[in-house]
Amino acid sequence: MLGSIVNGIILGSIITLGGLGISYILLIQNYFNFTGGTFFTLGAYLAFAFLSIIPMGSFPVVSFGPGLILALILSMIVLAIIMTAVDKFLYQPLRKRNSPFMFFYLTAFGMLFVLRSLIYLIWGPQLKNYISGVRKTYHLAGGINISPDEIFVVLATLIIVGIVYYFQYYTKLGKAMLATANDSRLAEISGIKNKHVHTTVTIIAGVLTATAGVFYGLAIQLRPIMGFTLLMAMFFAVVCGGDGAILGTLGAGLIIGITQEFGSEILQVIFDSTGIPIEMSGYKQVLAFLLLIVILTTKPHGIFQGTFLER
């Protein structure tokens, strides 16, 4: 049981980073980016592609080397460019025309299918890994099995969340983003160019999404639907964390990660003991959805303080 909680924390870290990417788009551009999960997958596969030409090398303790860090940085850059291009050519014209939000959702859905098809076309449906061979794992008390790579993912996530938190609440550009989210017209007459803010937000979302994808690939594995299967959990983190709230998204990400892992294990035990032939690993998203419904009906404004109050 303790092991599944630890797995939940690892998964929750990844959900947090992916959720923050979606959260930023929601905060500033006011629509749920359904393509977020597929960009997450693309980020992971881009790093995989870069690793085919960059030597991995080695670091002490963990199973990867500087090659993966370089591949991650390149993936961040390329994904940020792709997402910025998508924003410029698809969403910016919609914003200019004050199009209904349904248009944004339809565009996001369309992009989701286009990107997913491209990922299948380029990399195929097979599972892939950044590192081949058996990885070192620590076997701890309470049935906890954790690898140094997974510890790296959790610690790196906490550091990234700290950096994003500082950026958002203590830098001029971060505050300008909040001002735009609060009142974009007033922000514009205060000298904050909305266009620049939109571009900055898209770049940050690209960097966070690529990182989440690569961390998932490192801690688990790469598969074309990896981002899609986490989409509901990421939406949970965004909605329950408060759109744009950094610590809220972290808290909600960890809650949903632990709920999915721990909850599915508990339910599996119950189903096994009652003889119901259900394999819970395939229904983790259902748990995320159920928890989302419970939270939305009991705490419709989320479970944390929200973007403007969490500092």
Place this chain on the structure above:
Amino acid sequence: MNKGEKILEVKDVTAGYGPVDVLFDASIEVNKGEFVVVIGPNGAGKTTLMRTIDGVLKPKKGKVMFNGENITGMDPSDILTKGISYVPQEGNIFTDMSVMDNLEMGAYTYEGDIQERLDMIFDLFPILKERLKQTSGNLSGGQRQMLAISRGIMIDPSLLILDEPTSGLQPNLVTDVLDSIVRLQEEEDMTILLVAQTEQAIPAADRGYLLRSGEIIFEAPTDTLLDNDQVMNLYFGG
């Protein structure tokens, strides 16, 4: 630029919303160091005129010159960097952000010493210093207007445009806010263009324009404005 030289010139501007024009061939001038008031009944086009000057609305006809430069159709953020700061009647503070964050955002493009600007503002509105960490949406009506004006003057503008800054305030607060605006003109050498809703604002100004149905119909020094029966009838109904 010397005091008394023309700083703003609005020439024959026609503007509106979508297919509906609200302002017709409106022309006004503001000289450096002046306090100019624009008055008129509801729906006369006062706010439309201010929005057009600040670039929030693009005029269909006419031009806006500032310090001799044509700024017609420029974005509000670019117009701000030219030295025009606009404080709208509504939506003039970031309600979810703290008082301090509002002031910082007011100085977003300011390159000088921000602390100096803050000191000047705290001297003008001491109450804001006590509310720095408070969420601005929780301020009282008067404090909100003080913050809105402060946000507008953080960049030390050459021209401050205030759209009905005393709207909805208690009479004693109206006097306080108007006194502060006069101090800005006199002590900070700021040029003020103000849309007035209350007749209390008129004596504080040097000169005024009367706007009716989108047209400037009268322009005079403020004492003449107040003595004019047409103005009093049209604007204050008596």
